[in-house]
Amino acid sequence: MSISRRAFLRSSAAVAALSLALPEFAFAQTKAEAGGTLRVAVDQAISVIHPLLTRVNPEYLAVELLYSGLTRLGVNMQPEPDLATSWESNDDLTEWTFTLREGVKFHDGSPCTAADAVASFEAILNPEMASPARNNVGPIDKIEAVDDTTVRFTLSTPYADLPVALSYNNARIIPAAVISSDFQSLRSKAVGTGPFKLVSYEPDRLLVVERNPDFYDPERPYLDRIELHVFPDLGAQISSLISGDIDMVSTVAPNDFMRLEGQDGIDTLRAASGQFCNVNFGTDIAPFNDVRVRKALALTIDRDAMVDFMTEGFGTKGNDTPLNESYPFFKALPQREKNIEEAKKLLAEAGFPDGFTAELVASDRPAIRTQLAVALKEMAKEAGITINVNTMPHATYLDQVWTKGAFYVGFYNMQPTPDGILKLLFTSDAAWNETRWNNKTFDDLVAKARAVADPAERTELYTQAQQLMHDEVPSLIPAFFDVLGAKRSWVQDYQIHPRASVFRLDYAWLNTEAPTRKG
Amino acid sequence: MSASYILKRIALIFYTLVVVSLLVFAITQILPADAAVMMLGENATADALEALRQQMGLNDPIWLQYLHWAGGVLQGDFGTSLRTGQPVGPALFSALGTSLTLAAFALVFMLLLAIPMGIIAAVRRGKFADLSVSFISYIGVSLPEFVTATLAVVLVADWWKLLPPAGYVPLTQDFWGGLERLILPVIVVSVMMIAHVSRMVRSELVDVMHTDYIRAARLKGLTPRRVLFRHGLRNALLPTITIVALDVGYLLGGVIVVEEIFSIPGIGRSLMSAIQARDLPVIQAGVMIMATTYAVVNFIADVTYAWLDKRIQYD
DSSP states (O other): HHHHHHHHHHHHHHHHHOOOOOHHHHHHSSSOOOOEEEEEEEEOOOOOOOOOTOOHHHHHHHHHHHOOOOOOEEEOOOOSSSSSSEEEEOSSEEEEEEEEEEEEEETTSBBHHHHHHHHHHHHHHGGOOOGGGGSSSSOOOEEEETTTEEEEEEEEEOTHHHHHHOOOTTTTOOHHHHHHHHGGGGGTTOOOSSEEEEEEEEEETTEEEEEOTTTSSSSSOOEEEEEEESSSSHHHHHHHHHHTSSSEEEEOOOOHHHHHHTTTTTEEEEEEEEEEEEEEEOOTTTTSSHHHHHHHHHTTTTTTHHHHHHHOOOOOOOOOOSSOOOTTTOOOOOOOOOOOHHHHHHHHHTTTTOOOOEEEEEEESTHHHHHHHHHHHHHHHHTTTEEEEEEOOHHHHHHTTTOOEEEEEEEEOSSSSSSHHHOOOHHTTTTTTTTTOOHHHHHHHHHHHHHHOOOOHHHHHHHHHHHHHHHOSSSEEEEEEEEEEETHHHHSOOOOOTTTSSGGGGEEEEESSOOOOOO | HHHHHHHHHHHHHHHHHHHHHHHHHHHHHSSOOOOEEEHHTTOOOHHHHHHHHHHTTTTTTTHHHHHHHHHHHTOOOBBBBBOOOOOHHHHHHHHHHHHEEEEEEOOHHHHHHHHHHHEEEEHTTSHHHHHHHHHHHHHHEEEEEEEHHHHHHIIIIISSSSSSSSSOTTTTHHHHHHHHHHHHHHHHHHHHHHHHHHHHHHHHHHTTOOOSSHHHHHTTTTTHIIIIIIIIIHHHHHHHHHHHHHHHHHHHHHTTHHHHHTTTTHHHHHHHHHHHOHHHHHHHHHHHHHHHHHHHHHHHHHHHHHHHOSSOOOO
């Protein structure tokens, strides 16, 4: 079917001439074409396809194709309808009601109703299930099905970001029947309501999905089939993209990005993001329990140089807070710049007139962690601080240093909301309390911001919280990374997402220049 | 060759495997990581971790854990992967199949090239052909795979666009497509083995051609061709069997770089990612499967050797 349609379109001189002469115009005007196989390269094995247990971007991608959430995250970081078509809350933001689509079916043909949504969120919140989504879906106290298409969330504290939080990568709706019978069975099969159905799955090589004809939107998805190819070697990804063997690379390194720029038939994709690599202080361990020492180190950093060195220029300066322009409710604070005099003065006040020596731990994955550590070592020298960089295997780091150490390098994806990243890393009750900063004023500001619907007021509260972090420096955040990707020009309507873990391939389609692939 | 020789060799294989299993079990105990944490992730509660440790028997004494594990292995149960939550056995055997496919093609390709190269070099000793073969061998031995693999991808795939740069398709799924994607990796892993084997064949053949029985063969008036192939080569090729058996080990575990660059889901890569993720059951099973394959291949080589070389008595 699709072959003959394609052949017909290709032979149509009018279409070809138009797209040759005015590609931009033609693309903007063309309606999405259905059909075709899209091949995507991912850089890590897809070890887990259980929608509630995924942990890395290629797994998030696979699950996004196969399952739906109640809401999904737009490229503008705003929540959009998925299985829920609308939602509203009471005035104090403690009770949220979501209205679900009618007539949605799971891949096995069974209906998806409010009862499945309730069971899914109960599973997510059940510590026994150990879903990483548990810490990210908000302060849900109770969830109940009002009727077949209405779900009510009762929260333990007010939470303005609930619709965004519910779009979290591993907060997906699965059949209640599967949860009660064999929860783990979803590690090897997929029973979702997503735009695609699972065809085959080999963790280290290939995952294939095909169009779900019963998807709730009759138009989407446009593609017949998507193949996720695992390419552990970044160079091989790029070669395969250039040769046209694959159509899209989900993540591209800066040097490959520069190599691809200007190549015929390839579009490089770039989005500013809140992704960062930072240096964490154990704020309960000497000498880093002294604000002056932490601030002195912050003042040794040449942030422009950091952006150049760490991101090859594909990034933005950080100001020792995890928020930047990419987040909603953001207002910039005055930028901290390098000031060796001030740093030395602070060190002397803290009792280290001749500097001190410290060991900075960096895990070996990704390599950028070590780059940051080495750069900081060189910059801190000027203020008399001697840093010894200790690189260790990632698993060893997680076991021995992470959330326990005094001085180590972290690496984080952008979260959907300011609340998401602050609650993940920096409040006293943070899921990963890496710095043990435990500042009550900061906690209160973050908690207050959750309970406010007015954007201006929220911005003000987050700015105060940022100011506190900026002053006390529990963590050095010298630079943010842009998210980089690439695709063949024949792939249409794919936008790279600042969060790097959201893909929205049900909107993507292939124009007539795409190669026809059997499958 | 006697039956007792074969039995002795088989007993030795079992002994070796027991020692390997003890070693790998000990090593995985020392690796700094908590299997329960690796399995449930950073978000697990202390209760859930403790329950899982109980369930997996992680709190048992190590010798008991070893016996449980070894008992499972003997029944074909290699445990559950911490990373995927799937049984370890099927995934690893499929990876082994991939590696063996690559190995088989590479061995055939290598032998087809290396043996004639060795013969030419020996016959034309000191002449241009010999020097060329030596030169090529030296290059093969000196260039690491990541260089030859990258060169192959850049030249053949990126510039000349003759072959796809990477990826693996099982031959059972798409024979010609799969074969096309095997060409570059097969050439790359063969380069180093060609160097080994052609030099081996050359030196053996040179030695053999200086023996008394070859002189006798010549003196009784056989044609040089008959002397070379019937009397010389048959003897000179024997040690090649040993080299090939050793190369199977190299092809299973030593070609991780090639597997990474060409995205081939072989057993080397499975083991590597298991080590990075501290996926202990996969590490243990992977090492055991590789050790077993290696031992079996060497056993076959030894028996073949004994069978072919009637001059030596094995007992």
